[in-house]
Amino acid sequence: MVKKKLVISFPPRLIQEPVTYHLIRDYDLQVNILRATVRPRERGRMVVEIKGDKKNLDRAFEYMESVGLQVDPLVQEMRYYPERCVHCTACTAVCPTEALTVDPSSRELVFDASHCIICESCIPACSYAAIESQF
Ligand code: SF4
Ligand code: SF4
Incomplete structure (x- = not known):
């Protein structure tokens, strides 16, 4: 399968x-x-x-x-711009699929595109335009 x-x-x-x-x-x-x-x-x-x-x-x-x-x-379809990200983690609270998580050792954001379903909930949650949709 x-x-x-x-x-x-x-x-x-x-x-x-x-x-x-x-x-x-x-x-x-x-x-x-x-x-x-x-x-x-x-x-x-x-x-x-x-x-x-x-x-x-x-x-x-x-x-x-x-x-x-x-x-x-x-x-x-979803682009993450690490250079704009301040790792505030606000987006992780709204992501329904754990495509956005925090690395427990570095405390930095990790974006796993394979889990993303393009719901776009993270876009308004980010004040730094660090995530954009190409959809
Ligand atoms: S678009 Fe939705 S699923 Fe994808 S990273 Fe953002 S909140 Fe998570
Ligand atoms: S909300 Fe934006 S700045 Fe904050 S961790 Fe997520 S992508 Fe980075």
């Missing part, structure tokens, strides 16, 4: 493509939609967590590429 967090981007012509339906029915994958933004006549984006057999996942990637969807790993 392989688990991946992905950002799937849709050009306007593919907004109606039933992607999650195909991923579940044709490739036997478990799909958890973490976030989605779709505006008429604009690009749509969906953050998903996908679980399944590696072979099926590879086939699903081929399907998504073949229809013209862009698939990127989730880690590219």
Whole structure:
């Protein structure tokens, strides 16, 4: 079983493509939609967590590429700027997934992008603009 967090981007012509339906029915994958933004006549984006057999996942990637969807790993979406961070730890209190934690020995903030679900709760919590969303 392989688990991946992905950002799937849709050009306007593919907004109606039933992607999650195909991923579940044709490739036997478990799909958890973490976030989605779709505006008429604009690009749509969906953050998903996908679980399944590696072979099926590879086939699903081929399907998504073949229809013209862009698939990127989730880690590219939130940016942490350590040079702006003062390690006040305010953001750790609002992070629901422990993507933001404090190193117990250094007392410095640690950002683990693999746990981030792009909820953006940390952005208003930070007075130093040390975390930004690219979503
Ligand atoms: S966007 Fe949400 S999950 Fe990601 S680091 Fe910020 S608070 Fe945590
Ligand atoms: S709230 Fe901002 S400055 Fe404070 S620890 Fe988090 S990222 Fe750093």
